Amino acid sequence: MTDLLVATRNAKKLAELHRVLDAAGVTGLRLLSLNDVPAFDEAPETGATFEENALAKARDAFRATGLPSVADDSGIAVDALNGMPGVLSARWSGVHGDDASNTTLLLGQLKDVPVERRGAAFVSACALAHAGGETVVRGEWPGAVAFEPRGSGGFGYDPVFVPEGSSRSAAELTPEEKDAASHRGRALAQLVPALRALV
Known part of the structure; x- marks a missing residue:
């Protein structure tokens, strides 16, 4: 069994990667x-892009623990706001991780x-850092911002994001529906070959 460090404390992100690996038939991780x-010193997220932040987090985790490490940086890019909140999504309201305040703002x-004119996309960059090198991938999930929150699933901006071709918000989708379409699901699926190679 190979240990893989997922550089997050978010149990929902961990569960999402579990489901993606299970669906791809990857075992042994x-x-x-x-x-x-x-605990180790985690560098602040100061990158200008999702890719820079994800890679910095994965590198920090690998350096500190010696374990192959995966990290993601994700957020919502809104057309009418010139792509913002973007990399600032988690702290858009000024407090990191305050989903309700971020969404309200x-x-x-x-x-x-x-x-x-409410077009938007969820974006996720996922990075893997290990002794054999580094891999960075990006997934995007196009859609639009709703006028009010709907649904209780997911996290972050899910209740106000309506995926392209759907009448339901991301928070109204089942975990399986979300994995099949989401930005993180799309990015993680691209990472599967590199993760399989670790085993």
């Missing part, structure tokens, strides 16, 4: 989170924006 390893900023 034991997923650990940052809660399972001794975003809806407030878009309150006068008509439906045809």
Whole structure:
């Protein structure tokens, strides 16, 4: 069994990677989170792109633990806001990880924006750092920002994101539906060959 460190404390992200690996038939990897390893100094997310932040997090985790490490940086890019919040998505309201405040602020900023100009995409960059090298991949999930939150599944901006071709928000999808279409699901699927090679 090969240990793989997923550089997050978010149990939902860990579960998502579990499901992607299961669906791809990848066995022999034991997923650990940052809660399972001794604490180390985590560099602040100062990259200008999702890719830079994901790679920095994966490198930090690999350097600190010696374990093959996967990290992701993700967020929402809104057309009417010139691609913002982007890499600032998790701290858009000023407090890191305050999903409700971030979502409320975003809806407030878009309150006068008509439906045809509410286009957006969820973006995820996933990076793997290990002794054999580094891999960085990117997944995008196009859609639009709803006028109000709907659904109780998922996390982050899921309740206000309506995927292209859907009438339901990302928070109204089942975990399996979300994995099959989501930005992180798309990025992780691209990472599967590199993860399989670790075993």
